[in-house]
Amino acid sequence: MEGDFIKINEWLLPLSWIYGWGVRLRNQMFELGILKSRTFDIPVIAVGNITVGGSGKTPHVEYLINMLCNKVKVAVLSRGYKRKSRGYVLAEADTAMAEIGDEPYQMKRKFKDIYVAVDKDRCHGIDQITGNKETSDTDVILLDDAFQHRYVKPGINILLVDYHRLIMYDKLLPAGRLREPKSGKSRADIVIVTKCPQDLKPMEFRVITKTMNLYPYQKLFFTTLKYGNLKPVYCGPDRELSSINENTHVLLLTGIASPKQMIVDLEPYTKNINPLTFADHHQFIASDIERINRMYAEMEGDDRIIITTEKDNARLFGMKGLSDEVRQHLFVLPVSVDFMLGQEEEFKEKIIGYVRKNSRNSILAKTKDDNKSDNSNNPGNRPRTISFRNH
Template identity: 70%
Template sequence: MEGDFIKIHKWLLPLSWLYGLGVRLRNECFEIGILRSRSFKTPVISVGNITVGGSGKTPHVEYLVNLLKDVAQVAVLSRGYKRKSRGYVLANSDTQMKMIGDEPFQMKHKFPNVYVAVDRDRCHGIDNLTQNEETKDTDVILLDDAFQHRYVKPGVNILLVDYHRLIIYDELLPAGRLREPLSGKNRADIVIVTKCPKELNPIDYRVLNKAMNLYPFQDLFFTTLEYCDLVPVFDGEAQQESIPLEGIKQNNVLLLTGIALPKQLEVDLKPYTGEKEMVTLTFPDHHSFKSKDIERINATFATMEEPKIIVTTEKDRARLLDLEGLDNDVRKNIYALPIRVKFMLNNEETFNEKIISYVRKNSRNSILAKGKNDHKSKDSHRSGNRPRTISFRNN
């Protein structure tokens, strides 16, 4: 079992105890009704975690978008972390990244027909999506990173757990990376262990299943991340349209990241680089690149031997697009590495059925509720059979 990215600062455990006391008090206020959660008529699916840092939320939200976008009008609601705006903002094709944040910007440009909005107050954001004239046809709302936002009572609560930072071995902030006690996982309807190695064997699944110690009403799934062909960051300026994964080994690589866990990406890319050089430039998660950072990128790439490329993430791409000062050589040779979610143990169809059934059963759209729009999404690779109806408990 892996817990290779967990680091416990034991000397901070007393502070973690105090932090946990505050979080438990808040959760108890929701449990006894002092603080209230709102339910909504429109189906709401929340995707989140109870740790600080990346657990694969964005690719899992994108998986849900792909699953539902051909059978429902999907809206994605995010906080819009580090955006330069306030309140509710509905994205359009011209909305700048700084107004909504890098991840919402990424999703809006990948899925132009999906409503993408940001609002720190998720209840206020849902009210706007369901009541405003331009978005009131919303059939389902996906909440990105809202597991701790308990003022919303989602119909389906999905908790993501990073395989490399299993919550069962972690501690509360600031000693560890947990945002709330381990008991918080009990609110989840679905738990997904993400970023699993592809070579997991049956005993690993059994150990994980037992270690997670879930209730019978909770479903456990396992996913891994698959990397796709590299795509140019700057359209029209790259030396070629795309680079297959196998083509990476022909180049020395500058790996440029501003994400929560860059080490895993470095490990994953190593088999593709082979004997070629891989230089890493690492910045904090959601980093806003400054002029000195641009100079560092230009200088580092200039010192590398040909042939060479820069590999970055889709999230970083969103923050690089508007940067000024990047050398022409950098702009021509920088590529984003798309990722997608793959379910393990052949459980993709089971997961898909649960989600589609929930949306159909609770939809305000009568046609959607009757299941008359049951055609296969070309992106989701799901079965075209009509899913059975699944009833989720009240959270």
């Protein structure tokens, strides 16, 4: 059910009140203009959340990339969490994971024709992307995990809310997992409830919609996770997920914020799941490799496999010390998102419509220009950053 992963540490609530006061003060300073938000003359789409931990940001950013990359030149700008470099870094084909972080590294490996950059200062990062000759043909910038980065005012602000950790039932840090008060959702143009069960009932959709209590300018969508075939990390053919059965023993190797959903999704195939869980963005070391080898060797059954995530594989691949047996049975489980309630086309229209109105160099913009009368002096035809709430 919704909110079933929420755990509130009641004894920490006094600290949450202090934390909340500080966050509210910061937000108020932006509202009053004491702290400044910048707009840019290029389409900027931000994807983020107001909770600590995984709400499905990377699969949703990848969904946007897939939607746009054949129509426009896409750049993804991330903070590059836990990277070893500093400042602005533009990923190249041979850039090491340690230089840009695991999630940007994953996206660069999967989408070789897009730009992937990291910069803690998102305004500086956007200036670098638009100002540098090698990336000046960028049509749209996707900001990864930037809902709290208020120094940038995106044209579309997408807020992700985990079905299992609905913000309306959660509390501020450190008692709960909220980074800011629930009222912060008012900045979102689009809210997506992620990781929904595929068999969610119509009544549950209505209850969640009412609970979220969004403004008229905000649009609510629902997505669920979709898994692909298991991909071997080192050797061998793909393996269909349906090939896992009650005789299969799985070592589920994760270093993500919320591995519970993967366990829930794999349990219909087999109950023999042994989780090996590390902290989010965990950097694997030699002792971890020894532990993986040992746990796999101790597993029972003839059909034994290790399943990990794409993000974990970005940090695990290339590590020395994995046994031959582990390397032969190590698989990545790709994940993507599906829109529910037949909402996919509506979502695409909103995103592509925004980019079309504001990007002059893209195929979308040229198509629009070819089909309209000459009206170049109309201010509405100049590139600008817009928000759905203003329309």
